Each structure stands twice: as C-alpha cells, then as structure tokens.
Amino acid sequence: MNEAFVSLAREVFAAACGAGPSRLPAQTAQFIRNLDGGATPPSDSLDGLGQLLAEDFPFVHQRSLVNAQCDDATRSKWEAAVRAGLACLRSWTPCNPLAFNELCAALLIVEMLGLDSADVKHVAAQLGNDALADGLRRLICEAEVSAFPRGYPRIPDAEHQIKLFEQQGNFLGVSHVLPHAMPEPRPMLWAAVRLLWRLDPAKLADAVAINDSLFLTQLIRFTLHDDFAAFALLAPTMWVKYASVEDMENAHRRGSAAHNWDDLLRQLLLQVADTSAWSGWMDALLRAPYGGSLMCIALPKVLASLQEHHWTAFIAAPHLSYSKRAAAPMAAIMAAFAQEVGESAASAMWSICFDRWTDWNYGKNEHQVYLFAPTACAFDYPVAMYYSQMPSHERDELEAALTFAVDTIEQQWFNSSTDLITERNRLLSRLRLVVHGRKLADGDAELLPPEIRPPSDYTRVRYSYHDVQAQV
Numbered sequence: 001m002n003e004a005f006v007s008l009a010r011e012v013f014a015a016a017c018g019a020g021p022s023r024l025p026a027q028t029a030q031f032i033r034n035l036d037g038g039a040t041p042p043s044d045s046l047d048g049l050g051q052l053l054a055e056d057f058p059f060v061h062q063r064s065l066v067n068a069q070c071d072d073a074t075r076s077k078w079e080a081a082v083r084a085g086l087a088c089l090r091s092w093t094p095c096n097p098l099a100f101n102e103l104c105a106a107l108l109i110v111e112m113l114g115l116d117s118a119d120v121k122h123v124a125a126q127l128g129n130d131a132l133a134d135g136l137r138r139l140i141c142e143a144e145v146s147a148f149p150r151g152y153p154r155i156p157d158a159e160h161q162i163k164l165f166e167q168q169g170n171f172l173g174v175s176h177v178l179p180h181a182m183p184e185p186r187p188m189l190w191a192a193v194r195l196l197w198r199l200d201p202a203k204l205a206d207a208v209a210i211n212d213s214l215f216l217t218q219l220i221r222f223t224l225h226d227d228f229a230a231f232a233l234l235a236p237t238m239w240v241k242y243a244s245v246e247d248m249e250n251a252h253r254r255g256s257a258a259h260n261w262d263d264l265l266r267q268l269l270l271q272v273a274d275t276s277a278w279s280g281w282m283d284a285l286l287r288a289p290y291g292g293s294l295m296c297i298a299l300p301k302v303l304a305s306l307q308e309h310h311w312t313a314f315i316a317a318p319h320l321s322y323s324k325r326a327a328a329p330m331a332a333i334m335a336a337f338a339q340e341v342g343e344s345a346a347s348a349m350w351s352i353c354f355d356r357w358t359d360w361n362y363g364k365n366e367h368q369v370y371l372f373a374p375t376a377c378a379f380d381y382p383v384a385m386y387y388s389q390m391p392s393h394e395r396d397e398l399e400a401a402l403t404f405a406v407d408t409i410e411q412q413w414f415n416s417s418t419d420l421i422t423e424r425n426r427l428l429s430r431l432r433l434v435v436h437g438r439k440l441a442d443g444d445a446e447l448l449p450p451e452i453r454p455p456s457d458y459t460r461v462r463y464s465y466h467d468v469q470a471q472v
Helices: 004-014 028-031 043-056 065-067 072-090 099-112 121-126 128-144 159-168 172-179 188-198 201-211 214-234 238-251 261-273 278-285 296-302 306-318 324-340 343-363 380-388 392-407 419-440 456-460
Strands: none
Touching: 004 065, 004 072, 004 121, 028 043, 028 099, 043 072, 043 099, 043 324, 043 419, 072 099, 072 121, 099 128, 099 188, 121 188, 128 188, 128 201, 159 214, 159 238, 172 201, 172 238, 172 278, 188 201, 188 214, 201 214, 214 238, 214 261, 238 261, 238 278, 238 296, 238 380, 261 278, 278 306, 306 343, 324 343, 324 380, 343 380, 343 419, 380 419, 392 419
C-alpha cells in the first residue's frame, strides 16, 4: 500500500467528516440521478460509476501518483466528494424507491475514494445512523459473491467441499480448499463490511450466517484483515472460526498489535471445546506444532480449564513418527500446562501421553518402519515426566532392564539385520527417556534429554547408524 496515499486519504476523510463543501463531480452526480429504482442494483450496473470516479480522480487507481496528481484544487474536490458520499450515508433511510441504489452508490464512492486507507472507526462514528446499519445488513444478507475469476474457479465445488469437510470434522481438508477460494472484487461490499463491522459487529455476523456463502465470507476475511479473528468469535460457523486461526498466527508472527492475539485465540478455542469440532481442530492444528507459534502460547491455559476427554483429543493429534522438531514445542506446551494445574492433573496428562507413546512404540506396529538411529519424538517431555514420577526403585529396575536388552540384543533371533537394528534403536529411544526421567526427578531443569549423538565408530558401523532427523 502506498504510504503517501494512505496518509493523505486519512487527512481527507478526517476533514470530510466535518463541515465544508459537499459536492460530487458533475458526471458522477448525473449518473446517480439516472439510477433506476426498485431492487438493489447488481454490481455491474455500478461499473460506470467506478469509471467516472477514476476519470475524476485518476490517483485512486494509480495511488503511487497521488503526490504528482493531487494538487490543492484536486484535494479540495476529493474532500468535497467524500463529504457528499458520507452525507448520503449519514442521512440514508430505506423510505424512498431509490434508497438501496443510493446506498450502493454512496458505498462505492467512499470506497473508491479511499475508505480502506481512512480511519474507518472514526468515519463510522460520525455516521450515527441506525437505519444505515440495517441497510448494510440487508445488502450483505442479499449479496451474491462469486469465485474469482468469474466462470473459472480454482476449485469448482469449493463451497460444497468446505461444508462437507466441516460436517465430517475434517478441518485439514478445509485448510486445503480455503487458499483456492478467492472471491471476486466487490468495492461496494468492501465498504459495507468495513462500516457495518464498526457500527454493529453482531449484525455483520448475523448477515453472514444468513447468507451462508463461502465467497462472501472470504471477501469479509480479506476486507477485515486483522479484525477477522474478532469477527470469527461472533460467527456461528465452525470453518469460519477455524480460518481465523491462520490469520491470528500470521498477525502474531509479524508483530501486529491490533488485538491481544493470545487472549483472542484462547476465547476461540474455548468456544470450540464445547462442540464436536474440537477433535478435528486438534488434528488439523497440532499434527506438527512448531516453536514460537501463537497456539503454543494460548493452548496450555485452555487445556488447563478443560476436561480429560479434551486432553485426549489433543494428545491424539501429533504425528509421532519423524516428530523430532515437535519435541520442543510440545515440551513448552506441556510445561506451561503443568504450571496452570495441580500435580494430580499434570500426572493424568503424563499418563495419557505415556499410554499413546507406548501403543505407538516408535512405529513397531506400522508397516515398514525402520530405525537406523535412536530417535526423538513429540512426547519426549511428557513421557520423561511420567518416568520422573515413577518410584525410584522401579525406574532403576526398568533402566537396568533396558540397558541389558540393548547389550544382549544379538542373542535374539530376527528375520533380518534391519529388524535387529530397528529394535535396538527402539530400546535406546525408550532408554534415553527413562534416563532423562531420572534426571528430572533429581531436579534437572532441562525439559528435554540431550541431543542424540552418533555412537563410537565401531557401533556406528556395526549397527549402520544413520539419523534421518539429524539437523544438517
């Protein structure tokens, strides 16, 4: 976005909210007078209005040229046109035959003239018109937004797929479709969304629920930008809430201060926890958690306020095979969770993790899973914590038994050397967590066991050591 245009537009709209000349360019005013009455006009009937505005104010399309093309006289003309558009919105009522035509035209005028760059909250506060909020709600309820480009959608049945995935609880499928659901540009609706969000957010959420359109919702998502997550809290549709998580993560990464993202995500997760969508959300969002994410910050407090069946869905989400990179994020989540709950609740969490980890057993029951090195996984910390709470004599006995099993592995019969090597590394992977559990019980502050190191030259050659998860 051109900074010079943004700065100037904010000044022009701020001035236009006050007293002064209120006048549309002659051709634009004549175009509006010629609009037919009746139903809300389709967007293409206003294309001519957009072209007239572009002719009168060429820098609205080429915003980089604003400094060269906007002299004092042009600025005064711009301000008068904005003031006229805002005056129409301020005095709008649905009581005349041309009401919705005039509303659509006024919305297009203020949007084309830079509403997206203005302080929309301030502008909306100057309108003070309850009838306007109802009119905007009706426009959005009745809006028909198509895929872009029209007639050539990236996914022809995207709307159906999204709703089907939502019914199935398959939010990973929703993630795959949403980036391809691009809405057509509708400046009139952009303005309606911007203003109604500031005038009455509940009415905007209500309109979207009634319209129930994928492409309208995507248009609102792209129009509201960082406010979409706050809108999602009001929206009843689960895929809409889900879409906002990515937006919050992106805002968090770029350091946006538009909202308290941690608190916003917690509220959203608590809403979802009361629905059947919780398991699907966990499966889609926590398959491979990554460090520094907003989810890692918000989730511990959410889990602390939920029940064990919610925890089970969370624990079922991470893919444990090849999950070394998830070990640190999961450790951070689990450690923060433990600080929020009592020892009994934390122990219950460690037990749930341990049971799933034991069932997985480093892919022992999976087809063609081979280990050519000991491996870390997403549950390294909670499993080590489980071992840390084991009676010391039992833990010592287990450590001795695992060590003995590793040392005598070649006394067993295996179908191949690969099977032997895999079982040996499976035992070593388990042993490293028992050892770290002992260290945690002794007060070690490190959440995770040390990095896996290559063994001696002899062991490396004999057991074909190769760590596929080693960082290069």
